[in-house]
Amino acid sequence: MAPNPSIERTCPGKPGHAAHVERYAPMSWNYRVIRNADGLRIFDVYYNEAGQPVGSNVVPTYVYGESIADLKAQLSLMLEALERPILEEGDVGSQGKSNGKA
Numbered sequence: 001m002a003p004n005p006s007i008e009r010t011c012p013g014k015p016g017h018a019a020h021v022e023r024y025a026p027m028s029w030n031y032r033v034i035r036n037a038d039g040l041r042i043f044d045v046y047y048n049e050a051g052q053p054v055g056s057n058v059v060p061t062y063v064y065g066e067s068i069a070d071l072k073a074q075l076s077l078m079l080e081a082l083e084r085p086i087l088e089e090g091d092v093g094s095q096g097k098s099n100g101k102a
Contacts, residue, residue, distance in 0.1 A: 028046070030047075030077070031045070032081050032084055032087050042078050
């Protein structure tokens with residue numbers, strides 16, 4: 001499987017990231033919508049070098065920053081998640097299967 005070209009950012013190590021994800025470094029991430037028992041939520045999702053989702057935060061992402069510009073930038077990245085296929089909770093870390101694609 002070729003690397004996912006939509007992955008542009010590397011893991012910044014921001015607070016709240018699951019500790020088990022560190023073993024996959026270097027790693028790319030982006031925001032993705034994940035469907036779980038509670039419905040749809042936006043999570044930070046981490047990818048291996050093949051572009052497969054291998055982990056996510058334990059809790060959904062929240063918007064934070066030190067300025068309005070920071071908040072706008074983060075919201076813009078979150079809006080990109082709405083254009084990507086929805087991941088099922090069980091698919092993250094299991095070969096990147098989601099509605100037939102990752």
